Amino acid sequence: MIIVGLTGWGDHPSLYSEVTASKDKLFDYTGHFLTVEVDTSFYAIPSKENVRKWCEDTPGNFRFVVKAYQGMTGHLRGDIPFESKNDMFNAFIECANEFKRHGKLAMVLAQFPPWFDCQTKNVQYLLYIRQQLKDFDVAIEFRNRTWYADNVVQQTMDFLREHQFIHTICDEPQAGVGSVPFYPTVTATKALVRIHGRNIHGWRNTGNAENWRKVRFLYDYNSEELQQLGQHLKHLQSEVQELYVLFNNNSGLHAAKNAKELQDILAIRDVGLAPKQLNIFEGEL
Template identity: 45%
Template sequence: MSTIHIGVCGWGDHHDLYTQGVKNRDKLSVYASHFPIVEVDSSFYAILPQRNYESWVRETPDRFGFVVKPYQAMTGHQRGSAPVDRRELFRQFEESIQPLVEAGKLKALLFQFPPWFDCTRENVQYVKACRQALAAYPFAVEFRQRSWFNVQFRERTLDFLRTIEAAHVLCDEPQVGNGSVPIVVDVAHPARALVRFHGRNHSGWRDPGEGQNWRDVRYLYRYSEEELAEWVPRIQQIADDADEVCILFNNNSGGDAAFNAKQLADMLGVRPSGLNPRQMELF
């Protein structure tokens, strides 16, 4: 039977999980009393020192898992910046995550490619090179350009992910053009499937508005019970084909991610075990 893990992206913004006065340095430990998995987003903005990961290993229980997003220069997000030594970047990143690897807490490296990373021969080769550079680790790919899943490329994209032994990341997000991908219910790697919920803020997905922080607007959304119910049969379907399903809520802007994550867990009958002791039940 497949194991389903449900969590959220980051652990700092989910205020419903923390009592007043909880310090930032204690939030991960408290978070790990609610959820068995988390996505590390800070690694996207910098290659973190090993001491960060060492601290996170200590603060979480033995069965806790981390999904880590590689540094943005590794996924092509820094357009127009000075050339970088990609081989050295990959080496530094690999070195940084070793505390998670040694503790057995690395669930996956989440390579999220940008909306302009379209389905071309050059980009296919780059994904393959990323996989080869980090061949020793569980690897997941999220595309944000619709061309990968157009009719003529969809099955070839999934076959490509199978060939390089990468998990396919299913996404729930607004359908607003080429910068978003459709829901593709398919498992590319039998060991693991990932699902990420980005919200359905159609108006804010591409244009947050003048003077607005795009992240604050883009991920401002609370799923309804009916919207989450749409995913129950989909998750059950992929759970039949993957040993493990990791579900992450990224609709963080309004404090909705933790609420929706718990809501979906109830719908699926998921009851995580091996969490940190919980001092107070908030939900």
């Protein structure tokens, strides 16, 4: 089964009804897709109350991919805002368990930074992640090409498979060691494909943080590119029980459009979507 969605639900205006308030964006989103990446959890661990509301406001078969907090994956510069590393992990685990309690957790996504390269201490840290998150399906996303070097890539995949990690397959610009190749190999009964765009200039941009975020994921996939991705996904689908596909190319608001185009290519007709809200005037008829 292929489940297509987006990273985040708050910045896709083409999905919202004319009367949608900011608090209703998740409801409108679930009228179009059955999965979403919770990317806000990367910046701050959501409260149980927020998680409970999100779960209660979504259809029964809706699933969340919850991105690990930045302090857990080595992105955070400076001290973590917790008394200890254990406190940090316990706070995240409490959050993830709330999704799980409602039956809405697809997986936890641990995305590592470009400087997290293939060396012994980082392999040991992956084992620590596995130990801390032992009760969860965990997807690992590498952003350093050394994990895919010809002489180690099979060991990388074997390691992920042995420790029941989900290999995150990425479509992204091929821009040196700080990017990874599209490597369509699965290591668990679930798989995750994250689609970042192919904007090489934006990927390499070294300007200020605001500009970097605007251009990094600025890309609109054309029909031929989506057809090629679709062929890969059909093959991967035969190897897993659930295949999650998340579009992250939203700097120019292309993610929702590309995701729907891919759904059409794959003839995906999701069942169980939330009803779309009526226009305020239609509601009076």
